[in-house]
Amino acid sequence: METSRFTLPFLLLSFSFFLSLSAQMTGNFKCGGTPSTCISLVGYSSKNATTLRNIQTLFAVKNLRTILGANNLPLNTSRDQRVNPDQVIRIPIRCSCSNGTGISNRVPEYTVKKGDDLYFIASQLFGGLTRDQRIAEVNKIPDPALIQPGQKFWIPLPCSCDKLNGQDVVHYAHVVKQGSSLGEIAALFGTDNTTLAQLNGISGDPQLLADLPLNVPLRACSSSVRNDSLDASMLLSNNSYLFTANNCVKCSCDASKNWTLSCQPSSELKPSNWTTCPPSRCEGAESLFLGNTTSGSCGPRTCAYAGYSNSSILTTLSPTCPDSAGPAGSGNYASTFRSSFNIVMVLIQCALLCLYLL
Numbered sequence: 001m002e003t004s005r006f007t008l009p010f011l012l013l014s015f016s017f018f019l020s021l022s023a024q025m026t027g028n029f030k031c032g033g034t035p036s037t038c039i040s041l042v043g044y045s046s047k048n049a050t051t052l053r054n055i056q057t058l059f060a061v062k063n064l065r066t067i068l069g070a071n072n073l074p075l076n077t078s079r080d081q082r083v084n085p086d087q088v089i090r091i092p093i094r095c096s097c098s099n100g101t102g103i104s105n106r107v108p109e110y111t112v113k114k115g116d117d118l119y120f121i122a123s124q125l126f127g128g129l130t131r132d133q134r135i136a137e138v139n140k141i142p143d144p145a146l147i148q149p150g151q152k153f154w155i156p157l158p159c160s161c162d163k164l165n166g167q168d169v170v171h172y173a174h175v176v177k178q179g180s181s182l183g184e185i186a187a188l189f190g191t192d193n194t195t196l197a198q199l200n201g202i203s204g205d206p207q208l209l210a211d212l213p214l215n216v217p218l219r220a221c222s223s224s225v226r227n228d229s230l231d232a233s234m235l236l237s238n239n240s241y242l243f244t245a246n247n248c249v250k251c252s253c254d255a256s257k258n259w260t261l262s263c264q265p266s267s268e269l270k271p272s273n274w275t276t277c278p279p280s281r282c283e284g285a286e287s288l289f290l291g292n293t294t295s296g297s298c299g300p301r302t303c304a305y306a307g308y309s310n311s312s313i314l315t316t317l318s319p320t321c322p323d324s325a326g327p328a329g330s331g332n333y334a335s336t337f338r339s340s341f342n343i344v345m346v347l348i349q350c351a352l353l354c355l356y357l358l
Ligand SMILES: *[C@@H]1O[C@H](CO)[C@@H](O)[C@H](O)[C@H]1NC(C)=O
Pocket: 074, 076, 077, 078
């Protein structure tokens, strides 16, 4: 079998790699704390030329626009758009965290074809994003050498929902290329080698193993989305977009816009669930709409997206004005109203009293 080809020096070499890279060798991503779900990214490159359609099918992505948005490709890009070998396509996946590990939740599913083995499926078809042992483990395959055409497996993809030093990040599974270093990868994704080493449990100055996924934290744009919104966990990394609020709002993240999420009303897609998109007037500044900017005593402020509910699109003026700005708060209007109401009541009571006295 395979092992008969190993020589002793090779075994020793593998063993020392295993020691220094043990955490990374598993290809698992840490995802700690309470069980949670989120959207995470994987970077896929096909060994042969392919199309966006094939990639969408392979990863069981419901809407092509999800892939287009993650790669900042125009919405009218064709499904049959060619993807060259080694071109990297970012694919958003739903991540599920439990027992300290993040993993795609029982998707995508793959049906074994004639001539496939688990190693080919993991390292070739899925571009090294998973490992044959992981597929065997999660599918409880008794003998990985004996798989039959027609059998269905789910492919565990690595992912994470963890914050990084308290900050929201989008985790990206980057398949390491032969000969690349932590420093190079860090520079490519706007992070640093210490962060990468820590996150992936790598110590020393190792030679990275090719064709294994590395957990890369991508900075996310800050947003004003409320934690009770139906899209509360939405996060975007640089140079990507998505549609939300039943397709009525398009949000994008552009690092050059101060890492702030930018959202506009959109009519590019048919609304889902709503027959028409509700208006997106700005709460507290009714002459403004979502995406408009105004300048006032607090400097320039934008009518920012704050999420959505079953019936409406939520907005907020951002950044928020400091409270010290004076009598503009709604609390003040209410108390003004209440005191004038009291004066009216006193006058009425006085008038009644006067009538009575007469
Ligand atoms: C997509 O739309 C843009 C304009 O928004 C247009 O310039 C371009 O030609 C279109 N591409 C395709 C493939 O239709």
